[in-house]
Amino acid sequence: MSHNVLVADDGKMNRFIIKKILNENIDNVRIFEAVNGLEVFDILEEEDIDLIILDLIMPKKNGFDTLKDLKAHKIYKDIPVIVSSTITEISSIEETLESGAVDYFTKPFSREEIDIILPLKVINAIKFYEQQKTIQELNRHIEEELKNASAFQNLMLPKTNEFKNIDLFIKYKQSMGIGGDFFDCVETPEGLWFMIADVTGHGIVAGMISSMVKVMFRNGVNDSKITSPSKMLENMNTNVFDYFYTGPTDNSVVFTGFVGLISNKKLTYSSAGQPFPLLYHERDREIIPLKQTGMNIGFFEGVKYVDETIELVKDDILLMYTDGLFSTGKASDFSKWPAVEKFANENMKVLKEKPEEFLGDIFWYFLSRHMENDSEYTDDVAIMLLRYK
Amino acid sequence: MKISREGNLMKFMIQNDLIAPNVKNMNKVLMEALDQTDGIEEVIVDLNKIENIDSVGVSFVVSLYKNISNEGLEFRIVNASNDIIQLFKLMRLDEFFIIEE
Numbered sequence: 001m002s003h004n005v006l007v008a009d010d011g012k013m014n015r016f017i018i019k020k021i022l023n024e025n026i027d028n029v030r031i032f033e034a035v036n037g038l039e040v041f042d043i044l045e046e047e048d049i050d051l052i053i054l055d056l057i058m059p060k061k062n063g064f065d066t067l068k069d070l071k072a073h074k075i076y077k078d079i080p081v082i083v084s085s086t087i088t089e090i091s092s093i094e095e096t097l098e099s100g101a102v103d104y105f106t107k108p109f110s111r112e113e114i115d116i117i118l119p120l121k122v123i124n125a126i127k128f129y130e131q132q133k134t135i136q137e138l139n140r141h142i143e144e145e146l147k148n149a150s151a152f153q154n155l156m157l158p159k160t161n162e163f164k165n166i167d168l169f170i171k172y173k174q175s176m177g178i179g180g181d182f183f184d185c186v187e188t189p190e191g192l193w194f195m196i197a198d199v200t201g202h203g204i205v206a207g208m209i210s211s212m213v214k215v216m217f218r219n220g221v222n223d224s225k226i227t228s229p230s231k232m233l234e235n236m237n238t239n240v241f242d243y244f245y246t247g248p249t250d251n252s253v254v255f256t257g258f259v260g261l262i263s264n265k266k267l268t269y270s271s272a273g274q275p276f277p278l279l280y281h282e283r284d285r286e287i288i289p290l291k292q293t294g295m296n297i298g299f300f301e302g303v304k305y306v307d308e309t310i311e312l313v314k315d316d317i318l319l320m321y322t323d324g325l326f327s328t329g330k331a332s333d334f335s336k337w338p339a340v341e342k343f344a345n346e347n348m349k350v351l352k353e354k355p356e357e358f359l360g361d362i363f364w365y366f367l368s369r370h371m372e373n374d375s376e377y378t379d380d381v382a383i384m385l386l387r388y389k
Numbered sequence: 390m391k392i393s394r395e396g397n398l399m400k401f402m403i404q405n406d407l408i409a410p411n412v413k414n415m416n417k418v419l420m421e422a423l424d425q426t427d428g429i430e431e432v433i434v435d436l437n438k439i440e441n442i443d444s445v446g447v448s449f450v451v452s453l454y455k456n457i458s459n460e461g462l463e464f465r466i467v468n469a470s471n472d473i474i475q476l477f478k479l480m481r482l483d484e485f486f487i488i489e490e
Binding site: 198200201251254256273293294295296299300323327 | 409443444445447448449451452455478479480481482484485
């Protein structure tokens with residue numbers, strides 16, 4: 001692999017010396033020459049340059065201006081620049097280093113600089129640039145993969161917002177492009193099944209697990225033996241141990257979840273450690289938390305879950321959310337769920353009349369709370385709202 | 390994580406918050422300690438210094454419990470803050486091990 005070095009210096013002798021040093025000390029080096037800053041940019045347009053050795057005092061466009069323009073350039077800004085000059089004042093060197101030069105040397109060259117210092121500085125700058133390019137390429141690759149994964153994950157979202165007796169509204173933000181929160185809503189002859197879940201951790205592994213949660217949920221919905229939300233959670237817990245169990249102390253697949261079934265004007269629900277959902281009752285015009293406790297899926301084998309049932313009337317609204325909404329990793333986060341209840345109470349009119357707007361409002365409200373603490377959402381955030389009609 | 394022995398008791402004093410970035414290192418220390426449980430009948434986990442916990446941290450505690458009960462030893466959480474106790478109760482972990490209030 002060859003390295004392309006651009007030597008910009010109006011002194012023919014200087015260019016000759018630098019070329020000689022580079023040719024004698026660096027393998028596979030191709031050298032390009034410019035006599036002013038304008039020519040630097042002409043060559044950059046044509047060639048893929050790995051390093052620029054830049055004289056500061058040149059006609060037409062000097063090295064200071066060239067360096068500033070290079071560092072402000074969208075494409076060329078990362079190319080390392082070593083400045084060279086007869087100027088030895090510390091202020092000039094300081095200025096160029098502050099402007100983004102990686103190193104400098106002064107002319108005329110000493111024997112030591114010709115034999116050791118300049119070749120080493122050039123090799124180090126080229127190596128650094130190569131590493132930087134590798135990292136950028138890896139990042140680009142990862143970003144591309146995450147984008148694909150995110151697009152795939154969006155396929156898992158419910159395909160419609162309108163069901164026979166329910167309007168569905170959702171808001172979802174993955175912290176890393178791909179996330180471990182999951183929700184789904186499926187209409188069956190027996191009623192409407194729905195689930196919200198939050199996989200432990202976030203990122204790619206959590207995203208993979210959330211895909212499996214979707215499959216387990218959909219399989220459960222179609223399984224005639226699963227007749228209630230508690231049975232759904234128990235079945236999922238059994239599946240986790242059947243599919244992923246690696247030993248008595250294993251905890252690799254863990255998630256919280258809340259499953260509901262709306263059928264015959266009744267909501268039956270069961271919780272596996274999910275923050276308490278809120279139910280807006282149209283009849284009493286009040287919001288109540290569904291304070292059911294339950295063990296996370298994947299902690300222990302053979303765990304039993306319980307069902308609770310509540311009657312629904314037209315315009316009742318169920319608000320579910322994952323703890324990413326208010327979570328900062330603090331133990332006190334759990335006790336922050338009443339903040340969601342408080343917000344819902346204060347914005348009950350919007351919740352009732354414009355649910356979609358409510359989701360946006362609550363999302364931004366908690367984001368602004370995070371920002372007050374110089375933070376933002378660090379976990380995935382899923383909010384799901386069902387309106388009974 | 391500080392580990393001390395007193396008679397047939399082994400005490401794990403968790404020093405750092407039980408959050409994802411810290412848990413990996415704690416797991417290593419834990420595995421070493423669990424190789425030395427001869428003569429131990431009960432393990433106490435002291436959460437006095439823990440202010441922050443996340444879902445990975447909760448999984449760590451459950452994993453710790455599973456490891457210890459798998460050895461046939463008793464397991465107890467002490468000095469947890471009220472917030473942590475409430476979180477463990479939401480997840481019904483108090484049905485599996487003692488959480489001293």
